[in-house]
Amino acid sequence: MVASPLARLRAVLNKNGCVRMPSAARIPEGHADYKKGWEVRIVVDTRRELSEVRRLLKALKLLPGKPYVKGPRWVQPIYGRLAVQKIAGRRPAPGRKAKRVARRKRR
Numbered sequence: 001m002v003a004s005p006l007a008r009l010r011a012v013l014n015k016n017g018c019v020r021m022p023s024a025a026r027i028p029e030g031h032a033d034y035k036k037g038w039e040v041r042i043v044v045d046t047r048r049e050l051s052e053v054r055r056l057l058k059a060l061k062l063l064p065g066k067p068y069v070k071g072p073r074w075v076q077p078i079y080g081r082l083a084v085q086k087i088a089g090r091r092p093a094p095g096r097k098a099k100r101v102a103r104r105k106r107r
Contacts, residue, residue: 005059009042009087012053016043016073019088038081040088043073050074060086 003011013019020039044050050067053076057064065077078087 005056006086009053009056009060010089012044012049012056013040013042013087017041019084021084038079038084040078040084042076042078043070044076045073047074050076062086 018041020036020041022036022038042053044053054064054067057076057078062078062083063080065079067074067076069075078084
């Protein structure tokens, strides 16, 4: 059975990625002091995996950001509240901080 594009994208995100959402408690500070936005970062090992992620995003009618290299890996950012809610599969509780989906050891 073939997984849906959304299920496949969530699997890649759970493997190595993070979700960032703004804190409702800090939004009143204003844009000059608090610049956090809605973002999903999907980290993949190869350009082939990056191409697959971008294909899945287009199948879901989501606009991917510009991918970039970080160390030996590729990072595909996706911006916007609706995109984050669709990919993450949940609505954040008010005032909740960003949730890290997978953590890596820092060197």
